[in-house]
Amino acid sequence: MIIGPYVDAGSVLTGGLAGAAIGVHLPKPLRSTMTSIFGLCSMCMGLLAIMKDATLPVMVLAVILGTLIGELIFLERGIGVIGKHVDILMNRLLPSSGHGGVSGEAFLEQFVAIIVLFCASGTGIFGAMHEGMTGDASILIAKSILDLFTAAFFAAALGYAVATVALPQLAILLILAYLGGYIVPLTNATMQSDFFAVGGVLMFATGLRICGIKSFPVASMLPALVIVMPLSLLWGRLI
Template sequence: MRGTGTIVNVLAVLLGGSLGLFLKRGLKERYQEILMQALGLCTIFIGVSGALKGMFVIEDGSLSTTGTMLMIFSLVAGSLIGEWIDLESKMEAFGEWMKARFGGKDDNQFVEGFVATSLTICIGAMAIVGALQDGMTGDASMLYAKAILDGVIVVVFASTYGKGALFSAIPVGIWQGSITLFAKALEPVLTQQIIGDLSFVGNMLIFCVGVNLAFGKRFRVGNMLPAMVFVVIYDAVVMLI
């Protein structure tokens, strides 16, 4: 049945988050702090490895770079639009709304946990390609694999940030479910080149999330999200030229 992959992914996030909350109750503050630093470091290297995979190519036996103009155009234009719209404050406002109903006044990490976890598990090629495969052919195997990875990630996030990490299941369900639902219409637009470039820029944003986790907030990653739209615009223009 189409859509099963996203349902399983959402359930894995909820299960992993619940396990993380259980573990958090037994962790002293100093352990939570070192865990957050370790999580940030892991996220940094996940982002770096994915970005470098998209940026470096071997041509005629030598290493060269590609995608520089794509990177500059999409991140600069996307960040300017995102800052104008102020997407991050809207994500935080949604987090505050959920906190008021489900988190509690004393849960100071609810919003940060929701935003950081959502950005980490929603950005990436597996979410796009897996949801497309599920919608077009009913093959949800990639989303099943992603569900396992996300479950493990959310265990760590929830054990560090608390209840807010569980609510990342909402944007996962909306994002992947929408792609699956409109897969037939998106298939001609999302070529392999575009999906690869989305993964490239998405991994750069994941790197920024990792820096924020490890060193405190340095990047307004939410305001950089429109860069993903400008990746598609850039590739479309290049194809026309």
């Protein structure tokens, strides 16, 4: 029985609701500091994933081609539009939710980043596929603890819209969990390392964006996760 995706998404939902409810009572410097800390954690987790025994040319090629695909289909813009509509809807349902003083542009910047952080992290993807293959939900359960606090502090600044990220997160993790039993046996260790390395690049870019250092188009980089394993397989056969 698959339980990890439900636990992880439930943590994001709970943390998002709780953080939005108490956000007005938290000092703004604390919210800003903790947001930067979560960005730093994302960069650290990304670095650990990148340091796996990956094929560097495959990782670079996947990121470049994946980002090119994402930009050509306006993926970042599309997710931003969805985020804007979600924000409008939540403000209509809960007029007092607001952004905690965050501007509309900053809201969209961080909202897109947290979608990637919660829905496309290497830990979440691996944890879901691992549970689908072995039945062990420990990775996602451990991740849910971090996600609970991350969602709470982001919601303190961005409002109830953060809680809605639990829905696409649940859908993605469930799909990966059920497909894990079919996909993982078709891969090898090199393909998996390349996949996690690309996920690490996305998490590092997400951390830079959350901290306000550099606004990488992290949503447009998502197709890199789709093409990296086929590229890794092709590279291994040709080189």
